[in-house]
Amino acid sequence: AGLASKRSKHRAVKVIVAGQRFDSKLEARCWQMLKLRQSAGEIRNLRRQVRFSLFAPWGEHLGIYTADFAWEDGPPIAPVRKVADAKSYHTRKLPGWNRTKTLMRACHGIAVIELP
Numbered sequence: 001a002g003l004a005s006k007r008s009k010h011r012a013v014k015v016i017v018a019g020q021r022f023d024s025k026l027e028a029r030c031w032q033m034l035k036l037r038q039s040a041g042e043i044r045n046l047r048r049q050v051r052f053s054l055f056a057p058w059g060e061h062l063g064i065y066t067a068d069f070a071w072e073d074g075p076p077i078a079p080v081r082k083v084a085d086a087k088s089y090h091t092r093k094l095p096g097w098n099r100t101k102t103l104m105r106a107c108h109g110i111a112v113i114e115l116p
Helices: 025-039 095-108
Strands: 002-007 013-017 020-022 044-055 061-073 080-086 113-115
Touching (some): 020 025, 025 113
Antiparallel strands (some): 061 080
C-alpha cells in the first residue's frame, strides 16, 4: 500500500490499495472487508463514494453527503439499500456527523452504518 504525503484534517493517512485511493487506512480495510462479503454472495452492487442530496423538511437543499460505501442485501426481489462510513472513535463524535445521519434517515429512510 502506497502512502500519500498529505494528511486530512482528522489526521487520517491517505493510502492506495489495489490501485484505488482511500482517504484513510480504516476506509481501505472496510472496503476490503465489504469486497469479501460481496465475493461470498452476502451483499450485491457494492459501490464507493456514493452521493446523496440532503433536504430540510421544508424542501431547502442543505447539501450533499458522500457515503464511503453503499450496497444492497436481502433477497434480490426485495433488496435493502445499505450505506456505511468508515468512522474512527474521534470522527463518530463530531456534531456534524450526527446531523448528517439524522438527515439521511429523514430524507432517504436510510440509517447510516458506522464501520468498523
